[in-house]
Amino acid sequence: MSLLDRIRYCRRPDVTRFRRFVVAGSPVGWVPPGLADRLRGFPGVFAVDGDSVRIVDALAAFESRSRAVGDAILRLREEGWFPGWRDEAFAVATSFHAPPLLQIERGAARAFGVRCYCVQLNGIVDRDGLRQTWIARRALTKPVGPGKLDQIVGGGQPVGISLRDNLIKECAEEASIPASLARQARPVGAVAYFRQEGDISDDEVLFNYDLHLPPDFTPVNTDGEVAGFELWPLARLKAALADTDDFLFDVALSLIDFLVRHGIVGPDDPDYIEIAEGLWSAPSQGAA
Amino acid sequence: MSLLDRIRYCRRPDVTRFRRFVVAGSPVGWVPPGLADRLRGFPGVFAVDGDSVRIVDALAAFESRSRAVGDAILRLREEGWFPGWRDEAFAVATSFHAPPLLQIERGAARAFGVRCYCVQLNGIVDRDGLRQTWIARRALTKPVGPGKLDQIVGGGQPVGISLRDNLIKECAEEASIPASLARQARPVGAVAYFRQEGDISDDEVLFNYDLHLPPDFTPVNTDGEVAGFELWPLARLKAALADTDDFLFDVALSLIDFLVRHGIVGPDDPDYIEIAEGLWSAPSQGAA
Numbered sequence: 001m002s003l004l005d006r007i008r009y010c011r012r013p014d015v016t017r018f019r020r021f022v023v024a025g026s027p028v029g030w031v032p033p034g035l036a037d038r039l040r041g042f043p044g045v046f047a048v049d050g051d052s053v054r055i056v057d058a059l060a061a062f063e064s065r066s067r068a069v070g071d072a073i074l075r076l077r078e079e080g081w082f083p084g085w086r087d088e089a090f091a092v093a094t095s096f097h098a099p100p101l102l103q104i105e106r107g108a109a110r111a112f113g114v115r116c117y118c119v120q121l122n123g124i125v126d127r128d129g130l131r132q133t134w135i136a137r138r139a140l141t142k143p144v145g146p147g148k149l150d151q152i153v154g155g156g157q158p159v160g161i162s163l164r165d166n167l168i169k170e171c172a173e174e175a176s177i178p179a180s181l182a183r184q185a186r187p188v189g190a191v192a193y194f195r196q197e198g199d200i201s202d203d204e205v206l207f208n209y210d211l212h213l214p215p216d217f218t219p220v221n222t223d224g225e226v227a228g229f230e231l232w233p234l235a236r237l238k239a240a241l242a243d244t245d246d247f248l249f250d251v252a253l254s255l256i257d258f259l260v261r262h263g264i265v266g267p268d269d270p271d272y273i274e275i276a277e278g279l280w281s282a283p284s285q286g287a288a
Numbered sequence: 289m290s291l292l293d294r295i296r297y298c299r300r301p302d303v304t305r306f307r308r309f310v311v312a313g314s315p316v317g318w319v320p321p322g323l324a325d326r327l328r329g330f331p332g333v334f335a336v337d338g339d340s341v342r343i344v345d346a347l348a349a350f351e352s353r354s355r356a357v358g359d360a361i362l363r364l365r366e367e368g369w370f371p372g373w374r375d376e377a378f379a380v381a382t383s384f385h386a387p388p389l390l391q392i393e394r395g396a397a398r399a400f401g402v403r404c405y406c407v408q409l410n411g412i413v414d415r416d417g418l419r420q421t422w423i424a425r426r427a428l429t430k431p432v433g434p435g436k437l438d439q440i441v442g443g444g445q446p447v448g449i450s451l452r453d454n455l456i457k458e459c460a461e462e463a464s465i466p467a468s469l470a471r472q473a474r475p476v477g478a479v480a481y482f483r484q485e486g487d488i489s490d491d492e493v494l495f496n497y498d499l500h501l502p503p504d505f506t507p508v509n510t511d512g513e514v515a516g517f518e519l520w521p522l523a524r525l526k527a528a529l530a531d532t533d534d535f536l537f538d539v540a541l542s543l544i545d546f547l548v549r550h551g552i553v554g555p556d557d558p559d560y561i562e563i564a565e566g567l568w569s570a571p572s573q574g575a576a
Contacts, residue, residue, distance in 0.1 A: 276477055
């Protein structure tokens with residue numbers, strides 16, 4: 001394996017098996033065949049044909065769409081769909097800054113293939129001239145990637161909160177980073193990917209942040225989502241990303257970007273240009 | 289204008305007017321119609337048909353190809369082709385780390401549409417809690433972008449020298465940065481673009497570096513390529529990039545990446561995701 005393989009893993013569109021999920025005339029996701037068939041059972045909410053799953057025109061506003069889709073999703077949950085239920089609402093829109101067309105339970109977002117957003121934080125410690133970063137091990141109870149390695153803080157972006165406030169909230173919950181420190185986090189770019197496997201479409205943008213932490217700061221988890229933290233030199237991080245499958249697959253993208261920006265992966269790497277290029281996949285909504 | 293417009297300016301493929309430039313069976317550039325017609329006059333070097341301009345198979349090695357193409361280019365130069373002659377050889381290859389198939393005069397590289405590489409340095413000064421960067425004004429005698437604004441150091445990547453050594457050489461020539469200081473420059477990523485206008489194909493990868501300079505360091509140009517230097521706060525840089533045409537168009541890409549990495553352009557910018565995505569255009573060699 002190599003760093004480039006980590007990126008390629010996240011770039012697997014397989015759109016021929018999926019129908020477009022269309023809201024107010026705009027494609028905003030991908031629905032797998034089994035779910036599309038089941039959604040025919042909700043003709044007051046979804047119009048299903050061979051190419052697309054549309055929310056019916058009668059549901060013309062954010063509130064009515066969110067309520068009707070939410071009710072249908074609750075029914076389906078009882079039938080065993082959407083195992084990773086989160087009780088957290090994600091916005092569905094044509095772009096990040098566009099007004100949301102509806103909101104949808106996070107645990108159903110992957111099944112509908114809507115684009116999700118998250119904030120990812122690198123916790124950096126410079127000690128004795130050596131740059132290190134805090135690595136978290138995800139709790140075994142996490143619905144996605146239990147036990148996998150992760151950044152010190154990361155979280156999905158719910159509807160109705162700013163990225164900055166979400167980052168500060170996640171910093172407190174996941175690592176006990178006080179708000180005064182979390183506010184010093186600097187946005188450093190974004191990476192994206194689009195991946196389809198089985199009935200799941202992962203279409204995600206990761207907003208990356210760097211935060212320099214005092215050497216005497218030790219993260220403490222408070223929400224039960226992290227099993228523990230370790231401080232790693234960046235060379236160890238690079239080796240683990242290249243040689244093992246230990247990191248959550250999308251977190252790996254954010255961390256490869258981190259290694260590139262900090263010069264740990266440099267232009268002597270034969271894959272350097274492909275890595276820089278691959279951290280942005282083609283936008284999924286134009287993929288069909 | 290906006291930052292995104294600067295990126296869009298660099299993403300204009302117009303491949304239908306051009307023929308592929310093919311060496312040893314691999315596409316490595318784009319030749320405009322007029323030049324392709326003229327190259328029919330060198331049947332011992334080029335084979336021209338409706339789709340491609342190939343170097344003939346009899347020229348089977350780096351040395352023989354470079355000599356034969358070089359002789360033809362010298363003849364064409366006497367006829368007025370290739371006005372921006374540089375007496376500097378660029379490698380032509382299928383990728384940056386692949387063995388070069390031939391070398392070609394830099395002043396002819398754009399006319400043959402081969403992918404060029406360069407090193408771009410951000411000279412950073414932190415003073416009184418304010419991050420600033422050195423901006424250069426290009427000399428009026430430069431063949432490309434005379435009088436335009438630029439980074440403190442930047443240069444094309446000639447054949448036969450490492451990126452690191454080229455950067456150190458350019459640091460000395462362009463800004464009198466001593467080698468001991470230049471060696472501290474950190475690679476921070478790469479951006480790329482592909483743009484065709486008139487008979488020119490610009491296919492370029494910019495390797496970006498950050499260097500923190502002491503507050504008392506003042507750059508001094510020694511090779512006549514820079515008219516002067518100014519130290520700018522990053523907010524001024526952002527405004528100038530968004531609102532004016534003062535920066536060389538490809539340098540603007542490297543600087544937008546710089547502003548993103550340093551958090552001056554953040555996710556509150558409505559174009560943030562498109563900017564991050566646009567800093568890598570589709571690879572030109574796959575564009576046809």
